[in-house]
Amino acid sequence: MKNYLLAHVCIRRYRIVSLFPNYMRQEVTFVKGDGALLWDDTGKTYLDFGSGIGVTNLGHCHPKMTNALLEQANHLWHVSNLFPIPLQIEVADMLCEYSGLGAAFFCNSGAEANEAAIKLARKWANEVKEISNPEIITFEGSFHGRTLATLTATGQNKVKTGFDPLPQGFRTTSLQNIRALKQMTNPQTAGILLELVQGEGGVQPASFAFMHDLADWCQEKDILLMVDEVQTGIGRTGEIFAFQHYGIQPDVVTVAKGLGNGFPIGAMIAKDKLKPVMGPGTHGTTFGGNPLAMAVAKAVLTEINKHGLLQEAKKKGAFLLDRLTEELANFSISEDIRGLGLMVGIKLTKPVLPIIESLLKNGLVTLPAGEKVLRLLPPLVVTFDQIEQAVSLIKAVLTSTSMKVHLG
Ligand SMILES: Cc1ncc(COP(=O)(O)O)c(C=O)c1O
Structure with a gap:
């Protein structure tokens, strides 16, 4: 009602x-x-x-991004990917340098970035590993987008309901459980896709032990480790990429949200060895990486490394977590307070939506993550x-x- x-x-x-x-x-x-x-x-x-x-992530109407956008808008808005776009090379170089990866593909959203990663994993498995029906393993509680492939990859039934028939080739297991993951792996397994901190799933960080076991397993079995950094990426956790907290090197990383600071963009970045798999004509998009998006992304990636912003973000994240923990210590309504950097969740014993409405009335914008988690992403x-x-x-x-x- x-x-x-x-x-x-x-x-x-x-x-x-x-x-x-x-x-x-x-x-x-x-x-x-x-x-x-x-x-x-x-x-x-x-x-x-x-x-x-x-x-x-860098705040509303950041002057550096606004100026970059306006300046580019006065020169050239769009050319197709049938022509070189020099700004794409600059942004790809920056993403590769910061991630330790070898090549980038640009698109327009997080779902598209994950879709590209799924296609890349399948094509690599088909052609390089000669797997005829490759599978990708994902995790319960995850969220990877709303396209048919990415909602199938998502580990939440509410996102899939009503959209049958769903694409094949996805399996879901529980996060933090390396034994279950190993049991699910089979000769068809091409890639493992996960968020290092599940965002929509309740601000749930993967444990360090699990991530190290998972990275070792992927290497041992020659499976692609694909990290969805659509929400965790571009400084959100106090590092440009959340995987940098864990000391692991993924094969594929996807980003979107923070890369445009509000301008629609997505990107898939992958190891050099995967570059030849996506040859001319294999994948593409009309708008992906257009000059407007690239001008903004270049400004974002330049700014994020300045003024000790990332170090400050880590301190601010720790401060937020500590202050919430102190102030809510005796509140039975708050079950758990967790997060990484400026990605914080308060697990409540009650539905979160009325609380979000009250906070909004009081002048604070917050988000839900599932039914009972209050998510804070300042x-x-x-x-x-x-x-x-x-x-x-x-x-x-x-x-x-x-x-x-x-x-x-
Ligand atoms: C981890 C993660 N992956 C993918 C997506 C989908 O991104 P988009 O809404 O830009 O398609 C989201 C969106 O919330 C997300 O949080």
Whole structure:
């Protein structure tokens, strides 16, 4: 009933009857952003601890990205990939240098980046390993996108329901369980795809021991280790890529969200040995890597390495985690507080959506991760003061929610 009312208010206010109702939208309409702040159409200010689901990692309307976009828009918006795009080479070089990988392919979203990784793994398995029906193993609770292949790879049934028939060649096992993973591996296994911190699945980091065992297993069995850094990548965890915390070297990495800081983009980066697999005509996209996206991505990758931003992000992430842990220590409603860098989750004993609505009313934008996890993804440019403000608001809202639970 409440969702219906919410949708009804939005429909009346903005006449969105001509849109598919596939998103559950909040009532607030943002019209301006700056750093970690947002303003709605009534002039009210909000602290943004969602970053458009981990996208605006360098803050809203960052002047370096805005200038790069405007400058490029005055020169050239688009040429097809049938012609060289020099900025693509610059951005690919930067991604390869930072990741230790050998080649990049550009697309427009996270799902497309994962789709490219899945195609790459299948083609490599077919042609190099001579596997006729290659399989990819993924993990329960994961999220890899909404295309048919990536939703099949996703380890959450709610994403797949109603979309049969699904593509073949995917198996799902449980995270942190190396024995189960080894048992599932067979001669058809071409790749293992995972998020190092499951985002949509509840801000769930893979353990160091599991990742090292997994990396060793992939090497031993000549299986591609494919890391989905769509949400964890581009500074979110305090390193450019989350895999850098683990001291492992994946074969394939996918990124998207933070790479454009709000400009649509995706990329797959892979080891040199995989480059020949994707020869001319094997894969492509009209818009992927166009000059506008590349100009912004170059500005993002230049900026992210400056001003000690990553080191600061690590400190801010640790501060956020510590302050939440201190303030919520005696709250029975909060079961667990976890995360990596500026990707933090509070596991609650109650559904999270009413809490997110209350926080929004109080001027704090947050996100759900599953039914009971409150997800916090502030931009890297958030200040320590803003973190304190957010912690106070969360404490206040959880206090009143806990009181309602006791009274109710
Ligand atoms: C880990 C992960 N992979 C893939 C995706 C899909 O990205 P997109 O929505 O850009 O297709 C997401 C989106 O939330 C994600 O968090």
